Amino acid sequence: MVEAATAQQRRDARFGFFQTFMRATEIDTRLLGMIIALAVIWVGFHFQSGGVFLTPRNLWNLSVQTSTVAVMATGMVLVIVSRNIDLSVGSLMGFLGMVMGAVQARFIPLPEYLGLGFDQPYTWIVTLAVGMALGAAIGALHGTIIAFFEIPAFIVTLGGLLIWRGAAWWVASGQTIAPLDSTFQLLGGGAHGSIGATMSWIVGGLICVGIIATIISGRSQRRRFQFPLRPLWAEFVLVGVGCAAVLGAVAVVNSYPWPVGIARRYAEANNIPWPEGGLIIPTGIAIPVLIAIGVAMVMTFIANRTRFGRYVFALGGNPEAAELGGINTRWVIVKIFIVMGILCAISAAIATARLNASTNALGVLTELYVIAAAVIGGSSFAGGIGTVPGAILGALIMQSLQSGMVLMRIDAPMQNIVVGIVLVLAVGLDTIYRRRAT
Amino acid sequence: MAPDQTPLVEMRNIFVSFGGVHAVEDATVDLYPGEVVGLVGGNGAGKSTMMKVLSGAYRPDSGEIYVDGKLATIHNPRDAKALGIETIYQTLALADNVDAPANLFLGREILTRWGTLDDIAMEAATRKVMGRLNPLFKGFKTPVKALSGGQRQTVAIARAIHFNARILIMDEPTAALGPAETAQVRDLIKQLKKEGIGIFLISHEIRDVFDLADRITVMKTARMVGTVNKDDVNEDEVLGMIIGGTLPKTAPVTNAYVEAHP
Ligand SMILES: Nc1ncnc2c1ncn2[C@@H]1O[C@H](COP(=O)(O)OP(=O)(O)OP(=O)(O)O)[C@@H](O)[C@H]1O
Numbered sequence: 001m002v003e004a005a006t007a008q009q010r011r012d013a014r015f016g017f018f019q020t021f022m023r024a025t026e027i028d029t030r031l032l033g034m035i036i037a038l039a040v041i042w043v044g045f046h047f048q049s050g051g052v053f054l055t056p057r058n059l060w061n062l063s064v065q066t067s068t069v070a071v072m073a074t075g076m077v078l079v080i081v082s083r084n085i086d087l088s089v090g091s092l093m094g095f096l097g098m099v100m101g102a103v104q105a106r107f108i109p110l111p112e113y114l115g116l117g118f119d120q121p122y123t124w125i126v127t128l129a130v131g132m133a134l135g136a137a138i139g140a141l142h143g144t145i146i147a148f149f150e151i152p153a154f155i156v157t158l159g160g161l162l163i164w165r166g167a168a169w170w171v172a173s174g175q176t177i178a179p180l181d182s183t184f185q186l187l188g189g190g191a192h193g194s195i196g197a198t199m200s201w202i203v204g205g206l207i208c209v210g211i212i213a214t215i216i217s218g219r220s221q222r223r224r225f226q227f228p229l230r231p232l233w234a235e236f237v238l239v240g241v242g243c244a245a246v247l248g249a250v251a252v253v254n255s256y257p258w259p260v261g262i263a264r265r266y267a268e269a270n271n272i273p274w275p276e277g278g279l280i281i282p283t284g285i286a287i288p289v290l291i292a293i294g295v296a297m298v299m300t301f302i303a304n305r306t307r308f309g310r311y312v313f314a315l316g317g318n319p320e321a322a323e324l325g326g327i328n329t330r331w332v333i334v335k336i337f338i339v340m341g342i343l344c345a346i347s348a349a350i351a352t353a354r355l356n357a358s359t360n361a362l363g364v365l366t367e368l369y370v371i372a373a374a375v376i377g378g379s380s381f382a383g384g385i386g387t388v389p390g391a392i393l394g395a396l397i398m399q400s401l402q403s404g405m406v407l408m409r410i411d412a413p414m415q416n417i418v419v420g421i422v423l424v425l426a427v428g429l430d431t432i433y434r435r436r437a438t
Numbered sequence: 439m440a441p442d443q444t445p446l447v448e449m450r451n452i453f454v455s456f457g458g459v460h461a462v463e464d465a466t467v468d469l470y471p472g473e474v475v476g477l478v479g480g481n482g483a484g485k486s487t488m489m490k491v492l493s494g495a496y497r498p499d500s501g502e503i504y505v506d507g508k509l510a511t512i513h514n515p516r517d518a519k520a521l522g523i524e525t526i527y528q529t530l531a532l533a534d535n536v537d538a539p540a541n542l543f544l545g546r547e548i549l550t551r552w553g554t555l556d557d558i559a560m561e562a563a564t565r566k567v568m569g570r571l572n573p574l575f576k577g578f579k580t581p582v583k584a585l586s587g588g589q590r591q592t593v594a595i596a597r598a599i600h601f602n603a604r605i606l607i608m609d610e611p612t613a614a615l616g617p618a619e620t621a622q623v624r625d626l627i628k629q630l631k632k633e634g635i636g637i638f639l640i641s642h643e644i645r646d647v648f649d650l651a652d653r654i655t656v657m658k659t660a661r662m663v664g665t666v667n668k669d670d671v672n673e674d675e676v677l678g679m680i681i682g683g684t685l686p687k688t689a690p691v692t693n694a695y696v697e698a699h700p
Pocket residue numbers: 456459460461479480481482483484485486487488528
């Protein structure tokens with residue numbers, strides 16, 4: 001008894017600093033755990049792959065590859081939190097990608113349809129608007145069947161998985177539509193679809209200003225109602241770490257120069273003499289990454305700061321209580337699937353733009369990666385639990401594993417096995433962690 | 439109650455069935471301003487079902503509800519709340535994964551001028567109401583699932599009283615409370631009564647019902663046994679109504695509608 005007590009005290013003393021720190025900064029331990037896991041994966045791959053993982057080139061590619069899944073994973077969080085599932089996102093993405101390809105490369109330009117010609121300045125935005133509106137409509141259809149006809153989401157979206165995959169083929173009778181509109185292509189990244197060094201620093205700076213503004217406004221709000229404030233040093237730690245991470249990421253993508261071939265063509269086109277050591281043009285943040293960051297911010301805002309977001313969580317925690325509380329739960333479900341449909345359109349735009357082609361096989365099995373990202377990021381099928389930043393980190397972890405294994409030349413079947421094991425392991429650890437926490 | 443007064447609520451000839459099970463058959467109750475009506479009966483008698491009809495959780499198979507003498511249409515909990523009917527459910531009906539302020543304002547969130555959730559204002563208001571019920575309560579930021587049973591019940595009570603209810607339904611509100619908190623709720627009921635609020639109180643504690651109620655309505659196996667003035671009966675007679683289902687010979691029925699339509 002006495003010994004146990006002193007051991008406990010010793011443990012308290014040892015973890016005292018860590019706990020004070022975590023409490024003062026109010027950092028989510030779970031999120032911190034994921035960041036540590038990501039760091040371990042990155043460093044591990046770096047050494048295993050002979051030092052090619054943590055290079056600007058690889059990290060830039062990783063950021064672009066992650067964006068498609070990350071965008072959809074933010075919506076999957078809401079779906080899973082509300083005790084539903086969406087198995088159709090990969091197929092829906094394929095279908096919307098085909099439709100957007102047809103709109104920009106056939107319907108708008110070709111004489112037998114509108115005949116407005118190729119590469120019009122408005123083509124990309126009209127295409128994107130059509131894709132997002134169609135995504136929203138299909139999401140509304142899924143949501144309505146689930147909420148009002150009370151058919152389980154698993155069944156409705158399993159049907160959707162088959163239906164939209166079939167529809168994707170049917171849009172162009174299985175043909176690939178290429179090339180795409182030249183402006184639309186920028187949504188997929190690449191050297192031209194990135195914003196360069198100066199703009200990247202500006203974006204990074206704005207995000208830092210946003211972090212500081214959030215902290216200051218939170219502080220003044222708490223003061224208004226005389227609630228306890230976070231210690232000042234904790235605020236500085238949060239601002240410091242947040243801004244350092246943002247600016248560090250900008251520095252990394254800015255130190256990735258344009259590939260030589262593209263730089264040479266650019267130099268020739270603009271009559272720039274080719275310098276001795278090659279023309280170094282920093283790539284900067286890729287447009288799809290910018291889109292993913294924007295989506296993540298909007299979705300975090302929706303989840304945490306709006307009525308709709310609050311209802312999604314309340315509904316997932318206890319559907320009966322939400323209904324008795326006067327929430328129109330059916331309409332909330334419909335809205336969740338509308339959001340999911342819109343996000344599928346955004347991801348479809350990024351993915352087709354990146355390929356510079358619409359193919360009906362786009363997004364095959366992507367639903368599994370999206371669901372896995374959300375679940376690794378802490379969304380629980382029991383409902384009521386999940387975060388948008390977690391899902392983004394989950395997507396990043398999944399993508400890091402995959403590209404790391406590609407770099408290490410691990411063959412595809414083995415990759416699947418590893419990803420599968422990691423998924424089960426992550427959820428297993430999380431379950432144990434939660435059981436201890438409550 | 440003065441017979442010429444309009445009842446705050448009248449539920450007439452309510453029928454509710456679930457599949458083949460008749461949960462409520464031809465039940466009629468009424469409630470006047472500033473009155474507490476105790477609704478008692480054995481387990482499964484249909485008390486909660488009857489009250490859930492009033493709170494909009496269930497739609498009756500037939501029957502009418504009058505609020506302030508006017509026929510009311512209550513299709514869902516929002517309709518009931520709009521009429522000033524607030525409910526403390528037997529199951530509490532809390533969203534377990536969000537905190538006490540989020541539960542208190544569930545469906546009626548305070549928004550900032552930009553239309554976003556004003557969590558700080560909601561927490562401040564929650565601290566105020568909870569202070570009235572349980573001054574020692576601290577867990578304003580923890581999900582209510584991590585609170586004790588009594589604390590959860592306090593959150594449910596706070597939610598019902600915060601929005602200036604005119605009609606309050608309390609389904610076993612003190613079942614999980616400690617002695618001090620129970621006393622607090624008892625005082626609260628007396629105070630709300632003074633403010634002119636009408637209260638339906640469901641309780642298995644006959645002692646409590648006698649202490650707080652003006653009239654007592656008894657249900658047995660989905661049907662009404664009757665409604666009596668507390669002052670006309672004693673505890674044994676009420677127990678007789680609950681168990682035996684018979685009205686005491688000496689006590690008059692005190693439901694105007696039932697009297698007029700025997
Ligand atoms: N949602 C439901 N579905 C099916 N049957 C139900 C439902 N709710 C209640 N019942 C049935 O209706 C009857 C009355 O139930 P109710 O909950 O109203 O009883 P009660 O008087 O509140 O009992 P208690 O004192 O145990 O709370 C019971 O036989 C119960 O099984």
